[in-house]
Amino acid sequence: xxxxxxxxxxxxxxxxxxxxxxxxxxxxxxxxxxxxxxxxxxxxxxxxxxxxxxxxxxxxxxxxxxxxxxxxxxxxxxxxxxxxxxxxxxxxxxxxxxxxxxxxxxxxxxxxxxxxxxxxxxxxxxxxx
Amino acid sequence: xxxxxxxxxxxxxxxxxxxxxxxxxxxxxxxxxxxxxxxxxxxxxxxxxxxxxxxxxxxxxxxxxxxxxxxxxxxxxxxxxxxxxxxxxxxxxxxxxxxxxxxxxxxxxxxxxxxxxxxxxxxxxxxxxxxxxxxxxxxxxxxxxxxxxxxxxxxxxxxxxxxxxxxxxxxxxxxxxxxxxxxxxxxxxxxxxxxxxxxxxxxxxxxxxxxxxxxxxxxxxxxxxxxxxxxxxxxxxxxxxxxxxxxxxxxxxxxxxxxxxxxxxxxxxxxxxxxxxxxxxxxxxxxxxxxxxxxxxxxxxxxxxxxxxxxxxxxx
Numbered sequence: 001x002x003x004x005x006x007x008x009x010x011x012x013x014x015x016x017x018x019x020x021x022x023x024x025x026x027x028x029x030x031x032x033x034x035x036x037x038x039x040x041x042x043x044x045x046x047x048x049x050x051x052x053x054x055x056x057x058x059x060x061x062x063x064x065x066x067x068x069x070x071x072x073x074x075x076x077x078x079x080x081x082x083x084x085x086x087x088x089x090x091x092x093x094x095x096x097x098x099x100x101x102x103x104x105x106x107x108x109x110x111x112x113x114x115x116x117x118x119x120x121x122x123x124x125x126x127x128x129x
Numbered sequence: 130x131x132x133x134x135x136x137x138x139x140x141x142x143x144x145x146x147x148x149x150x151x152x153x154x155x156x157x158x159x160x161x162x163x164x165x166x167x168x169x170x171x172x173x174x175x176x177x178x179x180x181x182x183x184x185x186x187x188x189x190x191x192x193x194x195x196x197x198x199x200x201x202x203x204x205x206x207x208x209x210x211x212x213x214x215x216x217x218x219x220x221x222x223x224x225x226x227x228x229x230x231x232x233x234x235x236x237x238x239x240x241x242x243x244x245x246x247x248x249x250x251x252x253x254x255x256x257x258x259x260x261x262x263x264x265x266x267x268x269x270x271x272x273x274x275x276x277x278x279x280x281x282x283x284x285x286x287x288x289x290x291x292x293x294x295x296x297x298x299x300x301x302x303x304x305x306x307x308x309x310x311x312x313x314x315x316x317x318x319x320x321x322x323x324x325x326x327x328x329x330x331x332x333x334x335x336x337x338x339x340x341x342x343x344x345x346x347x348x349x350x351x352x353x354x355x356x357x358x359x360x361x362x363x364x365x366x367x368x369x370x371x372x373x374x375x376x377x378x379x380x381x382x383x384x385x386x387x388x389x390x391x392x393x394x395x396x397x398x399x400x401x402x403x404x405x406x407x408x409x410x411x412x413x414x415x416x417x418x419x420x421x422x423x424x425x426x427x428x429x430x431x432x433x434x435x436x437x438x439x440x441x442x443x444x445x
Contacts, residue, residue, distance in 0.1 A: 018233055018237060019313070020234075020237035020241065020261055020264070020265055021233070021236060021237050021240065023261070024237065024240035024241055024243075024244055025240075027244055028240075028244065061229065089229075090228070090229045090232040090233055090236060091225060091229050092225070092228065092229075093225045096225075111232065111233075111236040111240075112232045112235065112236050112239070115239075115240075115243055116240045116243050116244065117243065117247075
């Protein structure tokens with residue numbers, strides 16, 4: 001996990017199992033934020049509970065614990081349920097999108113349709129609210 | 130008992146129709162009920178018509194016969210319709226997974242390109258970026274190649290180019306190729322080969338796919354810091370290849386299904402694992418097409434051993 005943090009920057013936890021997507025997201029987001037990375041669901045959940053970040057970027061298909069379960073557990077805890085979660089996935093089924101939004105995610109972004117710059121913009125906008 | 134319970138379950142039309150995600154008129158259970166109503170109406174009509182022209186006993190027999198006939202026909206139609214709906218549902222699940230798996234490497238390429246274009250192309254950073262694009266492209270090609278091989282197997286159009294080659298050299302090549310994967314997973318691979326082994330007679334490229342798949346499977350299911358052992362030895366007129374890990378193992382309930390195409394144990398698994406569910410299916414088919422056999426033994430929570438044997442000379 002990335003230990004270098006800047007007090008003035010917001011903290012983001014990225015839970016993404018694909019190493020390449022993880023690296024690109026890290027490169028794009030670490031300019032403006034303190035980024036912490038997890039590669040599977042259980043580790044991601046631990047990172048969220050330990051760090052209580054300002055925002056979570058969550059993939060859905062994840063080893064050990066799926067993104068759905070991670071989201072459910074975060075939203076089930078009083079202390080963490082207000083943290084905005086942005087789901088980034090390449091699944092595009094109506095059922096999956098509905099399930100994620102019903103669980104209380106802020107946004108459902110399909111990776112294939114978004115440039116990195118757009119993802120960064122959406123996250124920044126979330127903090128401007 | 131099971132079938133009675135099943136019957137009553139099927140009577141819960143709303144729930145069953147929701148399960149198939151289909152409109153009422155395309156839902157097998159609703160059609161079954163509708164058919165029942167039509168059958169009852171037809172029986173009453175037949176009864177009224179028959180009782181006008183025939184003795185009561187004959188009339189009753191005609192009605193009974195018509196009822197039984199309609200019921201059987203109805204059951205057969207609804208049954209086959211139900212199977213079709215199930216296949217179609219499985220197909221859309223499959224398409225969802227496929228589009229996800231194919232889009233992941235493409236998204237990585239897209240983002241990596243974006244980063245390269247927005248920054249510094251030259252030097253080590255640029256080189257690493259391009260290498261990553263290359264890796265993702267290869268990953269994408271592998272997915273599509275596996276797909277095509279599965280199709281060719283199904284279609285009986287697969288072409289094998291059999292020749293003699295060393296399974297030992299092939300294994301070493303595969304291990305060198307996947308060493309970044311094993312290093313990042315913190316898995317140590319030990320390779321033990323008996324001395325003086327004869328070459329096998331098979332399609333080298335196809336067997337390479339098998340070895341690659343079985344090896345990365347073991348690596349993926351192992352915990353960091355553990356070791357995976359590969360053994361190569363003579364077994365009569367065959368060479369035996371096996372890989373043992375101390376990973377999560379195969380649950381007993383899934384043992385029968387594991388070599389089936391697109392096997393995924395449950396919905397939970399669906400959202401927790403990448404891949405297409407094609408690897409072990411391809412491994413089995415490719416080994417068998419090359420005159421060998423494949424199998425595994427496993428204890429849940431303790432680990433698994435997957436093995437295959439290939440002939441050393443042309444058989445049949």
